[in-house]
Amino acid sequence: AQKVTQAQTEISVVEKEDVTLDCVYETRDTTYYLFWYKQPPSGELVFLIRRNSFDEQNEISGRYSWNFQKSTSSFNFTITASQVVDSAVYFCALIHQAGTALIFGKGTTLSVSS
Amino acid sequence: DAGxxxxxxxxxxxxxxQVTxxxxxxxxxxxVSWYQQALGQGPQFIFQYYEEEERQRGNFPDRFSGHQFPNYSSELNVNALLLGDSALYLCASSPRDRNFNTEAFFGQGTRLTVV
Known part of the structure; x- marks a missing residue:
């Protein structure tokens, strides 16, 4: 069975702090894709990144970076120098190659105060 | 380009x-895929439509049904509403890609409250 666990329910930081959101996944498939989505209060899920299981290179996009480690089945997300606008719920999700449904974790609510 | x-x-x-x-x-x-997101939870997959047919279904009762039209738009119908159906219902669209090499784009959702 496939499963995504986001153990951190809520995180509160002060602006300019770095914060890491954890994601641990379970799957028996050798080919799969991992995603991070951001959900602001408006409700829409905003795509942040997609990684496939064969690409373990870490990725950096501005203040965002992602650490994918197959050995620990983790796909962690770090925001550097957090800003108030980063406040949202963040979801990690998994899909296997042959499937069509995203399997989401329960999300981590990030609150950044000024 | 509208999302x-x-x-x-x-x-x-x-x-x-009943609701549509x-x-x-x-x-x-x-x-088009539909997801249900209960308060404080991650989205749960309901079903997906392609070529006007339901291609995959999550663990939801038959009270949940859908339809896709020739212009690719879609409807989600829920019959005999229960209080537990109160949730944010999200629609996601994607191009047909067996390898799912592209991300799904989500709408802002419909907030359904059953009283």
Whole structure:
């Protein structure tokens, strides 16, 4: 069975702090894709990144970076120098190659105060 | 280019009633998926439509049904509403891609409250 666990329910930081959101996944498939989505209060899920299981290179996009480690089945997300606008719920999700449904974790609510 | 649009944005229904939610996919997308997101939870997959047929279904009862039209837009119908059906219903569209090499684009959702 496939499963995504986001153990951190809520995180509160002060602006300019770095914060890491954890994601641990379970799957028996050798080919799969991992995603991070951001959900602001408006409700829409905003795509942040997609990684496939064969690409373990870490990725950096501005203040965002992602650490994918197959050995620990983790796909962690770090925001550097957090800003108030980063406040949202963040979801990690998994899909296997042959499937069509995203399997989401329960999300981590990030609150950044000024 | 309009993204995924859903209507209505908010809806209040009474237990036992029926509801229809609507979704227009992003231009160029032909596959529509529906998700239910209960408060404080991650989205749960309901079903997916492609070529006007239900291609995959999550663990939801038959009270949840859908339809896809020739223009790729889609409807989600829920019969005999229960209080537990109160949730944010999200529509996602994507181009048909067996390898799912592209991300799904989500709409802003319909907030359904059953009283």
């Amino acid at each position: 995924v649009t859903q209507s209505p944005t908010h809806l209040i229904k009474t237990r036992g009633q 939610l609507r979704c227009s996919p992003k231009s160029g997308h032909d596959t």
